[in-house]
Amino acid sequence: MTVAPSRVPALPRPAGLPEALRVDRCLVMGVLNVTPDSFSDGGRWMDAGAAVVHGLELVAEGADLVDVGGESTRPGAERVAAEEEQRRVLPVVRELARQGVAVSVDTMRASTAAAALEAGACLVNDVSGGMADPQLAKVARDARAPYVVMHWRGHSTSMQSRAVYADVVDDVAGELQARVEAVLDLGLLPEQLVLDPGLGFAKNAAHNWQLLAGLPALTALGYPVLVGASRKRFLGSLLSGDEHAPAPVAERADATVAVTALAAAGGAWCVRVHEARANRAAVAVAQAVRSAGQDRP
Secondary structure, three states: OOOOOOOOOOOOOOOOOOHHHOOOOOEEEEEEEOOOOOOOOOOOOOOHHHHHHHHHHHHHOOOOEEEEEOOOOOOOOOOOOHHHHHHHHHHHHHHHHHOOOOEEEEOOOHHHHHHHHHHOOOEEEEOOOOOOOOHHHHHHHHHOOOEEEEOOOOOOOOHHHHOOOOOHHHHHHHHHHHHHHHHHHOOOOHHHEEEEOOOOOOOOHHHHHHHHHOHHHHHOOOOOEEEOOOOOHHHHHHHHOOOOOOOOHHHOHHHHHHHHHHHHHOOOOEEEEOOOHHHHHHHHHHHHHHHHHHHOO
């Protein structure tokens, strides 16, 4: 029996990143939360010096970018003032960039994004997809920086009440496409955009799994896709078998690596993770599988 060859599409890549990041594999984005209340590592890296050291460790262990955030977006989190957010992130962004690290800034505020780009960040990761602060997309536009548009339905204090979908894959794809059109109307270039399905943001566990299974429908929109599943509650619920008593955050690393391998093999442009080494290995495995599919006659 003759089996038809696999057709593995090329990974789309955003413009505006350092040349070292324009590689033919899924990238690894290391998470660096300089917050007291993030769900996984809140409080560990509040000191700027400790945060810089951890950022450099992530790079040494295989992270391609370091995503610095100063405002928790876990379910139920309250917002912080822009001044406090910038006090947390800017010294870390500035020093990591000075040491040659490709830095992403995780923010929903135009003022913070502008200050971080001035300090040396090269990518803006907006979990609100331009909805929390309409000026933020314009900051990315003017800087010609890559801009992550995440699927979002509201702030952390109320988002889980909005986890209602007819078909989560179709609905998220449609809402992301609407956000793409909105930011393109503001003057961003298509090649600047990255899409993120927003796992855990106005999504329950079943929604997250369906979105991962439906990754081809998201990559089919034609933009690079960022997947952020690392240590999230739905992985803990899977491991414990109880959505009301998920496995502790510290026990979710192996499941995160499994998701990374699947996402990378499925065409994700980048995975956002808390631990770099094992996830970089998972990306290498996924790339080997993709390359084997491309090499078949």
